[in-house]
Amino acid sequence: MFEGMDNSVETSECQEETFYKHAAKYWSNIPATVDGMLGGFGFISHTDIQGSSKFLQQLFKMKDAPGRGRALDCGAGIGRVTKHLLVPLFDQVDLVEQNPAFLEQAREYVGPCRKLGELYGCGLQDFVPEEGRYDVIWTQWVLGHLTDDHLIQFFKACIGGLRSGGVVVVKENVTSSGRVEVDAEDSSVTRPPALLLELLGRAGLRCLREQRQTGFPAGLYPVKMYALRAAAS
Template sequence: MADTEINYDDAIDYWTSTPATIDGVLGGFGHTSLPKTDVKGSLSFYNRVRSKYPEFDQSSNINKRALDVGAGIGRVTKDLLSKICDKIDLLEPVIPFAHQIPVELERANLSNKLGQIYKIPMQDFTPNEGAYWIIWCQWCLGQLKDDHLVTFLIRCKSALQKDGLVFVKENNTSTLNDDFDEVDSSVTRSDASFRDIFIRAGYEILHVELQRGLPSGLLPVRTYALRPIDR
């Protein structure tokens, strides 16, 4: 199994040595069309989920708080979640990235949207019960071993508000096999592997899409909207 080769210390060491910039967190693609294309696709996906699952957005008094998982320097919070949520907590274990988050949000005049910054690895983090309308996980779950990812997603279920959802946006392999990357000690999973993990964690997939328009040479990227089955 590719995920058994993941070493959490190696992953933290790699990302700590990476510049806390948009180019750093996006692997050198920060100044391409990737950021804008990604956010545009995510916002369109979110709007389609709202249309498909109206109870997700119907409560007038809901506290629309989000958790940005694997937040990096706050790119997804700044460009996406701040547009649709009242307050965002961010989970980022790489200390230089976590320290850059408030700087990025202040530059964008979004300090009022900043909640808590949790400098904790995903596998060690337990979110507060019933806290979140949206839990957004993007380009980070490959750092977790399969069993730890299942456990993390189970914890996320109890952290959702009524009718809240988990969103997962991740690279997929082009085959049925998962691939280990020794550079950052992560695994790229197939679509089938993600679906199996979601079932193991007790979720159903409300909607899934392949991201269009990314720069050539990148892996396929899929976004999944997940709803707990046992709610």
């Protein structure tokens, strides 16, 4: 239903509404646990965080490195990435997540922490970060829930949300088939890397670095990390 003839994710307004409603319904039935966030693969969380941490450390060594002031965790769920990756590295971490129960649980999961900033209960398709607020905007395992147009719109808004030297990081499953693959159960798509990069380019971002996550069990989608900045910068 969502795979366009040109391999993009195209939707009519009605399909779009159904796409988001189904996803929200799916996530409302998922336990607010690490295992729930990772589709029963909670045991890969440590490897995932290690890979992300190494990637971020490389970014901090760049000439025009991002600062360590404030990060945004997008599609944050219960705050798994916030707690284990971002809180140790940044002074303040904001979260944006469409499921209110996950956000509520994030307060408990992250625990009492002066670094926890704003918690925005909002879909990324409706979210506009405050101008110039973030050193790093981290999006992980959520972009498959956005249509192509909303993905582009969201990242255009993210460019405005970055501080000087700031970066956007995308960590996502990608297909090896060269095709968009649809998951009707959770109402998401998995895109091939070329399409993901094309959409990010159309948002006005250029890729500074990319890396494949290693150490995950065979049979899972490949996972790519991209660090991006405004093409115009």
